[in-house]
Amino acid sequence: MVTAPPTYIVTGAAGFIGSALCRSLRENGIARVVGIDKMTYAASRESLLALAHDPQFELIVADIADGGAMKAIFDKFQPDGIMHLAAETHVDRSIDRPDAFIQSNIVGTFVLLEAARRYWQALEATKRDGFRFLHVSTDEVYGSLGSEGAFTETTPYAPNSPYAASKASADHLARAWHKTYGLPVVISNCSNNYGPFQFPEKLLPLSVMKALNGEALPIYGKGENVRDWLFVADHAEALTLILTRGRIGEKYNVGGDAERRNIDLIHDLCAMLDEALPQSAHCPHRQLIRFVQDRPGHDERYAMDFGKLRRELGWTPRTSLSEGLRHTVRWYLDNRAWSEAIKARTYGGERLGQLP
Numbered sequence: 001m002v003t004a005p006p007t008y009i010v011t012g013a014a015g016f017i018g019s020a021l022c023r024s025l026r027e028n029g030i031a032r033v034v035g036i037d038k039m040t041y042a043a044s045r046e047s048l049l050a051l052a053h054d055p056q057f058e059l060i061v062a063d064i065a066d067g068g069a070m071k072a073i074f075d076k077f078q079p080d081g082i083m084h085l086a087a088e089t090h091v092d093r094s095i096d097r098p099d100a101f102i103q104s105n106i107v108g109t110f111v112l113l114e115a116a117r118r119y120w121q122a123l124e125a126t127k128r129d130g131f132r133f134l135h136v137s138t139d140e141v142y143g144s145l146g147s148e149g150a151f152t153e154t155t156p157y158a159p160n161s162p163y164a165a166s167k168a169s170a171d172h173l174a175r176a177w178h179k180t181y182g183l184p185v186v187i188s189n190c191s192n193n194y195g196p197f198q199f200p201e202k203l204l205p206l207s208v209m210k211a212l213n214g215e216a217l218p219i220y221g222k223g224e225n226v227r228d229w230l231f232v233a234d235h236a237e238a239l240t241l242i243l244t245r246g247r248i249g250e251k252y253n254v255g256g257d258a259e260r261r262n263i264d265l266i267h268d269l270c271a272m273l274d275e276a277l278p279q280s281a282h283c284p285h286r287q288l289i290r291f292v293q294d295r296p297g298h299d300e301r302y303a304m305d306f307g308k309l310r311r312e313l314g315w316t317p318r319t320s321l322s323e324g325l326r327h328t329v330r331w332y333l334d335n336r337a338w339s340e341a342i343k344a345r346t347y348g349g350e351r352l353g354q355l356p
């Protein structure tokens, strides 16, 4: 007997990581996928073009904070799992206007958990036992590290930005819906992702877009803040493993084993641009770097201990930072029209998140 593939809902499906996850789930034939996205400024239909003619993929434009719409989607598609990525995600925007972060990240997660709980409670036993709710979160909930150590799953939460606080709140809700109602929740916390289709307000795509136009490359403070970097396709694989094989009620850290100071990362990026564009009038691109006033509450260092994910589920990142960065730079060079369209339409690369 041929069994039908499971159906997974992916929220935030038209975002950077959500779209990579949808492509990965479909390209590997893992599941039929129903994407949900509100289509905020950060969403991109182009990121899902590869699935435009796939009968096993559907994108539904809806707000996760709309309980009626969520109930209708659960009732119609009868999912076997949900991978929850929809969120407002840019720290600088959360400093300027925290409202949308509270609404989508906290209220939206609450509404989605409630819709999932009601649906799950009414399922017949076998389907109910197999159902999973994966809540996707960030390393930023843990706060900031000094020069030593790494976050583990038991590191106490200490979020410093409105974005991090909204994600921490959502993590607590997801945990509580498991502890109180028994909803089969698993939580993942991941370090900084990079790769194709990332909205050009984030450090790497912003720097590529500005460098190509010969504009200054702004670096906060002295560029000494350290982040751990993970290629987005590797994150998609980790999320699939955690959803399908993670232990219910557990949290899993996901990391890239690739810590870099921001300044070193941008130096690497500039060297790759010099190599790819030797005729450019802007070579050497590192001459474009400008240090600007630091972000308020800027966390010094993040590092992830993802030993639990490695031990329990056998996951490690496949892509080295230099390989992934090279691929990413190439992608932005080959798809310049994508970021230029965003620049013309919604975001011109201006500085966000400065206190008056």
Ligand SMILES: NC(=O)c1ccc[n+]([C@@H]2O[C@H](COP(=O)([O-])OP(=O)(O)OC[C@H]3O[C@@H](n4cnc5c(N)ncnc54)[C@H](O)[C@@H]3O)[C@@H](O)[C@H]2O)c1
Residues within 6 Å of the ligand: 011, 012, 013, 014, 015, 016, 017, 018, 036, 037, 038, 039, 040, 041, 042, 043, 044, 062, 063, 064, 065, 084, 085, 086, 087, 088, 089, 090, 103, 104, 108, 136, 137, 138, 139, 167, 189, 190, 191, 192, 193, 194, 199
């Ligand atoms: N980018 C990273 O480095 C990173 C690292 C760790 C965790 N995460 C988490 O992964 C998830 C995805 O991040 P991303 O970088 O792809 O973000 P993104 O900003 O690129 O995409 C988020 C998507 O969610 C959608 N969305 C926002 N509010 C919504 C709502 N109320 N209803 C429905 N859709 C809504 C947006 O339209 C957008 O398409 C987020 O939960 C984020 O916190 C991101």
